[in-house]
Every structure is written in structure tokens, then in C-alpha cells.
Amino acid sequence: MSDEDQDANRTGEPEEEDNGFQPPKGRFDFPLPDPVSAMPSGTTAGFVALIGAPNAGKSTLINQLVGTKVSIVTHKVQTTRSIVRGVAMHGKAQLVFIDTPGIFKPKRRLDRAMVDTAWGGARDADLIALLIDSRKGIDEEVENILKRLSGQSAPKVLILNKTDIAKGEKLLQLAQKANEFAPFEETFMVSALTGDGTQTILDYFASKVPEGPWLYPEDQPSDLPLRILASEITREKLFERLHQELPYISTVETERWETRKDGSARIEQTIYVERDSQKSIVLGKKGQTIKAISQMARHELSEIIGAPVHLFLFVKVRENWADDPERYREMGLEFPK
């Protein structure tokens, strides 16, 4: 069935007159301004790639280090699809974090794109930090990452996460075993959830990044385009609401963003699914599911941009969206051949 022929189902408020598109205003304005003019002397700056198996806690840690929400966090695996940068200021150091998709054994084309993106992020970084879920330990997935990691040239550190739910004794054994696989310069133990130990990591990274001008303005928490961030937030709500396989075969795109005269934002997004049956699941009985998703996403978006949001969600069937190069570009991923 042709996707263009599909009816789009919509939630939100009644259609209002279109004022024409204006770039969004708020904390996440884009495009980025030129590097900061009034910069102190002796600054340092660099890229830190966080890698790890799905669900290790990478997004949670970046949000903790940066101090604001820049990457979606859910209890399901493989939620981070594109590279998200969060910028943390620590003294005179600027740390640009790259949150990579969880590294796992790729099965589909989308999986391959995610894994390639993760290793690509690690290649370009000044420092690579491997995050391990300490309660889970070193399983086959982590072992494969550890083996591949030793071939990367950037300095590497090990971060054992989730110390709030792991036993101290196990942590030490884990640190020892992981260090046998790859030459880690340091091992840290943290709880990304509570923030325990994260200041030590910031101190260390700040002491390691090279001298140089800051790469982003001081008050810019993320370089993730606002539209992608908005899509990620709605996708996060899809995950939270639908405890089935569905979210893995859906994608969200922000098609339109308009700032109204009163400062509020009117946002139109499309949720793409692969089949009619999936569309019915997203809509729910009498549209209840999509309404709930819309409400949650609207609330969070409005908190982030600091202005009221009018969110309109459309659900479209696009067979094989996961094989369409255009969808990958929208997600900031390379299309694997």
C-alpha cells in the first residue's frame, strides 16, 4: 500500500491559521552561533565518546554529566539511534559528549547503521569511555565490545555503572576482568542514576582534554537539532506507552515547527509504522493511546523550550521505512549499503 495514500490520523487541537515557519526560539536555538568570542585564556576542549551495550546507562550518564535532558532514556534497549552531543562546562574545560547507540549484534539494516554510528563516534573522539552495567557484568555482548575496543587508538577509560544496585565485591572482580581485555587508563565506579561518582569523572575528563578554544557556546547543552530532539521525545513516549515490539519498528519525524506570535510552538510530527495493524495499535481504542502519547510529549517539550506547545501527531503507514535512505538521514545516521 502506498504511504502517500494513507490517511494521516491526527491528535492535538483544531487546525489554526498558518503564520509561516520561523526558527524555534529557546535554549536549543539552531544553527549554532560561531564559537564564543569572550572566552577566558587557558581553555581546554575535547570530545568524549560513551560506548557500551544497550541499556548500560549511557544516556542517563550524559544527562547527569551535562545536567539537562539531551538524550532519551527508557527502560527498553536500543533507544538511542543517532549520536547526541551534550556539552558540559567544568572549570575552563569544555567536554563534548557523544552518546552512541548501544553496540549489539546487528540483524537488520537499521541495526547495522546504529552500530556503525557508534564505532564512528568512538573513532573521532579524544577519549573513549566504556560503560558497563555492573549488575549484568561481562556477557557476550560486552566481551565483543571489549575485544574491538583494544584496537581503538584514543585513550580509554572504564566506567562501571549502576553501583547503587551492584555488590561491592562484584565491582572489583568486574574491574579486574575488564582490564584484562583492554588497556584502560582509569576505572571509575558510578551510579548515573543518583549521580554518585560522576563529579570524579568530570574532573578526570577535564584534566585530559587538549588545550584549545571551546567548541560550543558555554550555555549550549546539546547540538542536537531541536526538531530531532522533539522527535526523540515523542519516540520515548511511544516506548513508555507501548510495551510491545512496536516501537522498534516505528520512527518519528518532526515535519513542521512554527513559533506563534504569542511565543507558543505549533509542532507537527509523523509517526511512521510499517503496517496498518501497527497503526491501529498506536492509535488505540478511540484514539486513546495516541492522545496519551501526545499529552506526555507536549508536556515535556513545553518544559524544554519554556513555552506552551501545540502538538499534532499523525500516524502513517510506510512499508519498509527501515530500508529508505531518507529516513536514515532524518535520524542523523549513515545509510549502510
Ligand SMILES: Nc1nc2c(ncn2[C@@H]2O[C@H](COP(=O)(O)OP(=O)(O)OP(=O)(O)O)[C@@H](O)[C@H]2O)c(=O)[nH]1
Ligand atoms: N539502578 C540504576 N539504573 C540505571 C542507572 N543508570 C541507568 N539506569 C537505568 O538503566 C536503563 C537504561 O538506561 P539508558 O541511559 O537508557 O541506557 P543506554 O545505554 O543509553 O541505552 P541504549 O540507548 O539502549 O543504548 C534505564 O531504565 C535507566 O534508568 C544507574 O546508575 N542505576
